[in-house]
Every structure is written in C-alpha cells, then in structure tokens.
Amino acid sequence: MIQQDVLQVDNLKTYFHLEEGRTAKAVDDISFKISPGETVALVGESGSGKSISALSIMQLINKPGRIEGGKITLNGEEITNYNAKQMTKIRGNDIAMIFQEPMTALNPVFTIGNQITEIIRKHKKMNKQEAHQHAVDLLKLVGLSRAEEMMKEYPHQLSGGMRQRVMIAMAISCDPKLLIADEPTTALDVTIQAQILDLMKEMKERFEMALLLITHDVGVVSQYADRVMVMYGGQIVEESTVDVLLESPKHPYTQGLLASLPMVDKDVARLGTIKGTVPPAYDFPAGCRFSTRCPHVMEQCLSHNPSLSDIESEHKVRCHLYPSEVEE
Amino acid sequence: MTKQNKNIADSPILNVRNIKKYFPIKGGVFKRTIGHLKAVDDISLSINKGETLGIVGESGSGKSTLGRVILKLIDATEGSILYKDTNITSMKRNQFRPYRRNMQMVFQDPFGSLNSKMSVAELVEEPLLVQTSLSKKERQEKAIEFIEKVGLRAEDRLKYPHEFSGGQRQRISIARALITNPEFIVCDEPVSALDISIQAQVLNLMKDLQEELGLTYLFIAHDLSVVKHISDRVAVMYLGKIVEIAPTSTLFKEPAHPYTQALLASIPTLNKKKTDEPTVKLKGDIPSPANPPSGCAFRTRCPFAHERCEKETPVLATQGVQHEVACHLLDGQDDVPIATKSDPTLKKISKA
Ligand SMILES: Nc1ncnc2c1ncn2[C@@H]1O[C@H](COP(=O)(O)OP(=O)(O)O)[C@@H](O)[C@H]1O
Ligand SMILES: Nc1ncnc2c1ncn2[C@@H]1O[C@H](COP(=O)(O)OP(=O)(O)O)[C@@H](O)[C@H]1O
Ligand code: SF4
Ligand code: SF4
Ligand SMILES: [Mg+2]
Ligand SMILES: [Mg+2]
Numbered sequence: 001m002i003q004q005d006v007l008q009v010d011n012l013k014t015y016f017h018l019e020e021g022r023t024a025k026a027v028d029d030i031s032f033k034i035s036p037g038e039t040v041a042l043v044g045e046s047g048s049g050k051s052i053s054a055l056s057i058m059q060l061i062n063k064p065g066r067i068e069g070g071k072i073t074l075n076g077e078e079i080t081n082y083n084a085k086q087m088t089k090i091r092g093n094d095i096a097m098i099f100q101e102p103m104t105a106l107n108p109v110f111t112i113g114n115q116i117t118e119i120i121r122k123h124k125k126m127n128k129q130e131a132h133q134h135a136v137d138l139l140k141l142v143g144l145s146r147a148e149e150m151m152k153e154y155p156h157q158l159s160g161g162m163r164q165r166v167m168i169a170m171a172i173s174c175d176p177k178l179l180i181a182d183e184p185t186t187a188l189d190v191t192i193q194a195q196i197l198d199l200m201k202e203m204k205e206r207f208e209m210a211l212l213l214i215t216h217d218v219g220v221v222s223q224y225a226d227r228v229m230v231m232y233g234g235q236i237v238e239e240s241t242v243d244v245l246l247e248s249p250k251h252p253y254t255q256g257l258l259a260s261l262p263m264v265d266k267d268v269a270r271l272g273t274i275k276g277t278v279p280p281a282y283d284f285p286a287g288c289r290f291s292t293r294c295p296h297v298m299e300q301c302l303s304h305n306p307s308l309s310d311i312e313s314e315h316k317v318r319c320h321l322y323p324s325e326v327e328e
Numbered sequence: 329m330t331k332q333n334k335n336i337a338d339s340p341i342l343n344v345r346n347i348k349k350y351f352p353i354k355g356g357v358f359k360r361t362i363g364h365l366k367a368v369d370d371i372s373l374s375i376n377k378g379e380t381l382g383i384v385g386e387s388g389s390g391k392s393t394l395g396r397v398i399l400k401l402i403d404a405t406e407g408s409i410l411y412k413d414t415n416i417t418s419m420k421r422n423q424f425r426p427y428r429r430n431m432q433m434v435f436q437d438p439f440g441s442l443n444s445k446m447s448v449a450e451l452v453e454e455p456l457l458v459q460t461s462l463s464k465k466e467r468q469e470k471a472i473e474f475i476e477k478v479g480l481r482a483e484d485r486l487k488y489p490h491e492f493s494g495g496q497r498q499r500i501s502i503a504r505a506l507i508t509n510p511e512f513i514v515c516d517e518p519v520s521a522l523d524i525s526i527q528a529q530v531l532n533l534m535k536d537l538q539e540e541l542g543l544t545y546l547f548i549a550h551d552l553s554v555v556k557h558i559s560d561r562v563a564v565m566y567l568g569k570i571v572e573i574a575p576t577s578t579l580f581k582e583p584a585h586p587y588t589q590a591l592l593a594s595i596p597t598l599n600k601k602k603t604d605e606p607t608v609k610l611k612g613d614i615p616s617p618a619n620p621p622s623g624c625a626f627r628t629r630c631p632f633a634h635e636r637c638e639k640e641t642p643v644l645a646t647q648g649v650q651h652e653v654a655c656h657l658l659d660g661q662d663d664v665p666i667a668t669k670s671d672p673t674l675k676k677i678s679k680a
Contacts (some may be wrong), residue, residue, distance in 0.1 A: 045525065142588065162613070187384040190386070190551075190591060191386065191590060191594045192613065194385075194593075217596065219595060219597050219598060222596060222598045224596070246598055261528075261553070261598075262554050264592065264595055265597050266599075271557065272531060273528045274528075277493045277495060
C-alpha cells in the first residue's frame with residue numbers, strides 16, 4: 001500500500017515586492033514531499049528562505065510578500081486556494097507550528113491556561129471544564145509537572161525552555177498530522193535544547209506526526225532528522241537522506257557548509273570557508289545562485305541556473321557538475 | 329591536536345584572584361538593597377601570553393560579567409586583577425589609560441556595538457584618538473592598515489556599518505580592538521550572531537591575527553564546538569563559579585565535572601547516531617543567580633547530588649595536569665555513584 005504524503009509542495013514561489021521596483025525572491029520554485037511520521041529538516045543560513053517557506057505553507061504571508069505560484073497539498077487535498085476561514089481551521093487542526101521565540105506566539109496579557117483552553121475549544125467540542133482538564137493533562141505530558149499552577153501564570157513568568165514546552169503542548173492539543181518547527185531551540189541553551197528536541201521527538205512518535213524541522217544546526221539535523229533539504233538563495237540545492245548528505249555531500253555549498261563547521265568530536269587546525277557572503281534575495285546572480293561563491297564555478301554556471309535533479313535514488317542536487325537531462 | 333606549534337609563554341599576562349561581582353537587588357518602597365545577585369562569585373584564573381582561554385557556560389552563568397570586570401569596564405566587588413604583575417584593580421581612569429590600550433574587547437553584537445553614524449574609517453580610528461597621541465595622518469594610515477588586515481577593502485572605509493553584513497561588521501569590531509596594538513583581548517561571543525560559513529571566516533581570521541600579533545585571548549562563548557576549536561584551555565562556568573578548568577583536549581576527552589559531562593552530552597553532533605543510547609541529560613533550568621542553591625550550586629540538576637552537596641560548597645581541586653574540578657565526587661570521601669566518559673552508565677565507586 002502506498003501511503004499518501006502528509007504534505008506535498010509543488011513549485012512554490014513567494015516574492016517580496018520592495019520599494020524601487022525590486023523583487024526579493026525569498027522562495028523561488030521549491031518542491032518537496034513529507035511522508036507520514038517522517039522528520040524532514042530544512043537547513044540553510046539566515047535569509048535563505050526557510051521561514052518564508054514555512055509561512056507560505058501556512059498561508060501566513062503578509063504584504064509586501066505574496067505567494068506567486070505553486071501548489072500545496074495536505075493529506076491529498078489541495079489547500080492552495082483555501083480562504084482565510086478554511087485556513088484557520090487547517091492551522092492548529094492539521095498543521096501546527098512552533099517558532100524560535102515563543103514570546104511572539106504567546107499573548108503576554110493572558111494566562112497560559114487561558115491561551116491553551118482557547119485553542120482547544122476552538123478546535124474541539126469541549127466545555128470549559130473539559131478543556132481545562134485537557135490543558136492540564138497536556139502540560140503534564142510535555143513535562144511541566146506544576147501544570148495546575150502554571151495554568152494561572154503569565155508567559156513572562158516562565159523560562160524560555162518552559163515557554164517552548166507550552167508551545168509544544170498547544171501544538172499537539174489538536175492532534176495535527178504535521179508539525180512545523182522553525183528554529184525551535186535556537187534561542188535556548190544547549191542543555192535545554194536537548195530537552196526540547198527529545199520532547200518533540202517523543203511527542204512526534206506518540207501522536208504519529210510528521211515533522212518539518214527548520215534549523216541552521218547541522219548537528220541537530222544529524223541527530224533528529226530522517227531526510228534533509230539544504231536551502232540557498234530561496235531554492236533547494238540538495239536533498240537526500242541525512243546519512244547520505246553527511247557522508248557524501250554533492251553540492252559545493254553543502255560541502256563548504258560542512259567543512260566550515262567546528263565540531264566537538266573532530267579536530268581540525270583550520271576551518272574550511274566559503275568565500276564572500278550570501279547575495280540579497282533581490283539581487284541574485286544570473287545563472288546558479290551560488291556562482292558568486294562557488295570554488296568550482298564554470299562558464300555555464302554564470303548563465304544557466306541548474307535544476308534540482310536526481311543523481312541517484314533519493315539524492316537530488318542542483319548543480320552543473322552533475323549530469324542532468326533537464327535545464328531551466 | 330590543538331596548537332602544537334603555538335608560542336605560549338610560561339608567565340601569566342593576566343592573573344585574576346578571587347574576583348567577585350555582586351549586583352545589588354533593590355526592592356520595597358524605598359528601593360533599598362534587599363540582597364545580592366552573585367554574577368561572578370570568587371573566580372581565580374591566569375592566562376599566559378599567547379594563550380587562548382575559553383569560557384563556556386549557559387546564559388546567565390556570569391561569562392560576560394567576568395570579561396567586563398577583567399577589563400575594568402565595571403568594578404569588581406572584591407578580589408584583584410594583575411596585569412603583568414601590576415595590580416590594576418583599583419587604578420583610576422588616567423592611571424589605567426596606558427593599560428587600556430593593551431586590553432581590548434570584541435563584542436557579540438556587531439550592530440549594537442558600532443555607532444551607526446560613523447564611517448568605517450572613523451570607527452576604526454576612534455580608539456587611537458582616545459587612547460594615543462598619534463597625529464591625524466598617522467591615525468588614518470593606521471586605520472587603513474587595520475581595515476585591510478581584517479580582510480575588508482580600503483575602498484570601503486567611507487561606508488557606514490549598515491552597509492555591511494554581520495560578518496563584515498564583526499571584522500570592523502576586530503579592527504577597532506586591534507588598532508591600539510593590544511596584547512590581550514576579551515572576545516565576548518564574537519561569532520555567536522554569525523552564520524556558519526561566516527563564523528568560520530571570522531574564527532580563522534582571529535587565529536591568524538593571534539599568530540601574527542602574538543595576541544592573548546579570553547574567548548567567551550556558549551557554543552562548545554567553537555570554544556574547542558579556538559582554545560588552548562577551557563573553563564566551564566556555572567552560576568558565577570568555575571566548576572572545571574582544563575587543557576582543551578583533556579576537557580573534551582575526560583570531562584570530570586557532572587555539569588561538563590552533561591553539557592557535552594547535550595551537543596548534537598554528526599557522529600552520534602540516532603540509535604545511540606541517550607546519554608545523561610540535564611533536567612530543569614539553571615536556577616536564578618539571585619537565589620542559588622546552598623552548597624554546590626549545581627546540585628538541583630546534578631544526577632549525583634548527595635547529602636554533602638547541600639551543605640558544603642565544593643572548591644576547585646587538582647585532578648590532573650592543569651586540570652581542576654570543583655565536585656565532592658572527586659575527593660574520594662563520598663560513597664556515591666560516579667559517571668565516567670567511557671562508561672556513561674553509573675559506576676559505583678566506593679571509598680575503599
Ligand atoms: N517582511 C519582509 N520584507 C521583505 N523581504 C523579506 C521579508 N521577510 C523575508 N524577506 C526576504 O526573504 C528572504 C528569506 O527570509 P527567511 O525565509 O526569513 O529566511 P530564513 O528563515 O532562511 O533565515 C530574506 O532574505 C529577505 O530577503
Ligand atoms: N548590570 C547588571 N545589573 C544586575 N544584574 C546583572 C547585570 N549584568 C548582569 N547581571 C546578571 O548577572 C548574571 C550573569 O550575567 P552575564 O554575565 O551576562 O552572564 P552570561 O554572559 O554568562 O550570559 C545574570 O543573572 C544577569 O542577569
Ligand atoms: S552550478 Fe556551477 S556555480 Fe553552481 S554550484 Fe554547481 S559548479 Fe558551482
Ligand atoms: S558536588 Fe555534588 S551536586 Fe555538585 S556536581 Fe558534585 S556531585 Fe553534583
Ligand atoms: Mg528564519
Ligand atoms: Mg554574555
């Protein structure tokens with residue numbers, strides 16, 4: 001039996017229309033799938049388009065941004081043209097999202113209890129008392145043993161790690177099939193990061209969710225993801241299983257990124273570097289977007305942007321160094 | 329294989345003795361001092377010329393405060409700071425001036441620490457204006473020299489900070505710190521705000537400059553892999569105290585303090601497999617330094633905490649070559665389980 005994908009994204013484009021007629025191609029033609037229960041990591045440096053990809057899937061793009069094209073299919077149902085009301089139902093019910101800074105998602109003037117029960121009651125037919133009990137159970141489930149007291153507390157009274165646990169409790173409150181976590185541990189200390197990632201893994205298994213994990217930390221990818229997509233300049237430049245990507249990265253950007261990582265379990269006298277900086281999204285070079293920094297740049301790279309193509313099964317690369325049939 | 333061919337002198341350039349920095353906690357209607365937040369609580373350390381001492385610890389453990397006290401940006405509550413055997417602790421501003429140019433700082437946030445109304449040339453030149461008596465022409469020449477030394481283009485010297493990327497702004501901060509030819513630099517999370525590929529560029533630059541100019545670094549970071557890469561020795565801080573200090577390779581191969589072990593176990597790395605047995609990870613949050621636990625401050629999160637830990641504060645004791653640890657487990661007086669790196673499961677060690 002072939003399992004239906006939880007999420008399928010086809011040729012998604014989200015642009016920001018800036019002053020002076022400039023266009024930032026934040027997300028430029030990305031396609032990918034996520035199977036049930038799978039953890040897929042989206043890695044890339046800041047500005048590469050990770051958050052905008054996630055927000056586009058959720059249809060949370062505001063002006064001057066606009067989804068220019070593409071198709072988003074959730075559990076076999078195309079949601080691309082859903083209206084605001086339909087999307088509100090999807091968000092929370094089918095897809096839940098966790099952000100880097102929980103304070104931006106929590107309302108500072110309402111208690112934790114208020115906010116969780118509101119979400120629960122929005123999506124589940126429960127009376128106040130049932131919702132309260134469900135909220136307490138959820139808080140306990142995510143490791144907040146002081147759940148009853150915490151229901152009466154305000155977000156600022158909690159530590160960063162506890163707030164992220166509350167976010168996870170809210171995310172799982174309506175049994176979504178897909179959880180999108182955008183740098184959920186970037187603002188946390190490493191010991192707390194480990195707690196939160198382990199909790200997310202446990203919840204994912206327990207509720208049989210798929211997880212789209214956005215991160216810039218390759219160590220996190222290695223330890224928590226099944227598959228990985230590397231983003232550069234609004235596009236996916238390499239995609240494969242985590243083990244393959246870490247053992248034999250093919251795209252020059254992925255190779256450069258891995259070489260520039262200092263690691264606790266590896267000694268190198270000198271780190272590898274990628275020259276230059278990421279070009280701004282309104283000023284990508286013609287041809288391959290990595291061509292301004294690539295050590296292997298060739299003439300055709302300056303005029304033709306390679307397409308993302310299979311070089312072996314489950315391993316896609318966007319680079320002219322590897323033979324492909326189609327060209328853009 | 330850290331720094332085998334690096335030139336580290338035997339004599340300390342900096343010697344910090346029993347430094348404390350307590351911030352008053354105000355409260356009540358009259359805003360009286362009702363207690364103290366012990367941000368740095370009795371720290372002693374020394375750094376040799378040409379060496380990099382890394383400082384790691386979770387946020388709030390007192391790393392930045394320690395760096396600021398050492399550079400006299402804030403006054404110590406107690407203790408002394410010796411710079412090349414001269415006690416600088418209570419020097420007045422003009423007395424300290426000749427030392428200031430030898431002791432500089434690079435901050436984490438290249439945005440916040442650079443005046444946005446000044447051009448790169450002005451920013452890099454500024455420390456010379458305040459700390460030396462060079463002529464305008466000499467200052468400008470030197471500024472260009474250092475702008476190029478940190479890998480920026482001299483043509484860009486009339487641009488403003490906002491026209492640069494984060495990595496380039498950090499290069500400007502480094503040029504500013506270096507222009508007075510300092511010997512000692514406190515680097516407070518200098519690469520924490522940078523993307524990986526840019527972080528690598530800046531780390532390589534800092535290593536190159538250290539070699540070229542014989543610099544001594546106190547390198548503060550919360551990222552252990554960064555600290556490991558750049559440091560000769562590493563000190564681990566927890567709630568204002570050093571709990572372990574050792575040569576880098578020792579600390580990462582044979583961490584002895586339960587907190588160091590937990591920190592290392594928490595780092596997701598490329599070689600740890602998803603299927604590996606979970607190592608001991610820490611429960612709970614770091615307690616408030618305004619109200620630290622009695623005895624060993626780590627005991628509320630320590631898997632090996634026992635009765636003595638509540639009553640008695642452990643002090644740093646020699647554990648090996650240049651290796652000091654503050655934990656009751658290690659003086660052999662207690663009959664408690666102990667974790668070792670090679671065997672993360674609990675191993676019962678009795679007094680024997
Ligand atoms: N509100 C906005 N206005 C204009 N451009 C934006 C806005 N948000 C994002 N962008 C553009 O989209 C690009 C990708 O942003 P983002 O997805 O947030 O990157 P990431 O999450 O990978 O760091 C940015 O480089 C920027 O050019
Ligand atoms: N000027 C200050 N006044 C009061 N408390 C301070 C001040 N500066 C730092 N602290 C407190 O001292 C503790 C240590 O802070 P800091 O040195 O910044 O830690 P770190 O750099 O390790 O994150 C924290 O609890 C912080 O809130
Ligand atoms: S297409 Fe060309 S420039 Fe782009 S990554 Fe491949 S070799 Fe480098
Ligand atoms: S002294 Fe006690 S509580 Fe502190 S680290 Fe050692 S065993 Fe743990
Ligand atoms: Mg982002
Ligand atoms: Mg700090």
